[in-house]
Amino acid sequence: MENRRARDTLRAEDWAEAALQAIAAEGMRGLSVEPLARTLGVTKGSFYWHFRNRNALLEAALALWERRETDEVLARAAEETDPRKRLARLFREADGSRRAGRLYLTLAGASDQPLIAAVVRRVMERRLEFLQECYRALGATPEQAGARAVLAYSMFLGTLQLRRDAPDVLPQGEGFHEYMHLVGESLIPGYDRELVRRR
Structure with missing residues (x-):
């Protein structure tokens, strides 16, 4: 179950920072919503709260x-x-x-x-x-x-x-x-x- 505190305090910039870290480590294939959500300790629902799609995160x-x-x-x-x-x-x-x-x-x-x-x-x-x-x-x-x-x-x-x-x-x-x-x-x-x- 999603950590409620993480969900409530996570900002769009946190997702952007996690995306940059993933790209640096794995290349463009690292820009994947589910693994990023796991890294941040949230569900995909948190992603869609902040972004329309993967391109918006990019x-x-x-x-x-x-x-x-x-x-x-x-x-x-x-x-x-x-x-x-x-x-x-x-x-x-x-x-x-x-x-x-x-x-x-x-x-x-x-x-x-x-x-x-x-x-x-x-x-x-x-x-x-x-x-x-x-x-x-x-x-x-x-x-x-x-x-x-x-x-x-x-x-x-x-x-x-x-x-x-x-x-x-x-x-x-x-x-x-x-x-x-x-x-x-x-x-x-x-x-x-x-x-x-x-x-």
Whole structure:
């Protein structure tokens, strides 16, 4: 029998969060109502209280992902007035967890689903635009800023791919922080470890 307290306190965002966790762990096949209900300790009735169908849950999960991984990350990076610090903070923020990386790659790989493809494209465009603004603030021409933004984003995607497919290739622990300094030196003109020291 459904836990009444769980049913009464469960929010749509709880379902969206559970959906993101399932997608990160199992790919798009993880977006299945019954297993998610079991994970949350409720029946399918709770799902239909919040959502019309599975697609509505996917929309909510994508909105949550975009807010957390793009809106909030870019807002935190934008707090830095120095464009070098802004870029360094963005790279630290985007480093994220392995789960976040698997989730991004899973969503990016689901380009055959128009809803997902549209959100991933919007996220990519917003991130590239933010990167371009940072490079322009450092004195790059629009063309240079565009090229540097693409290079930075490519390195980000490549790191996610390595973390998923060949995690032993990347250094661990303090070594990973040193690797991120190398990334900074490669991607941020005038990079200085003291100027952009980790928080």
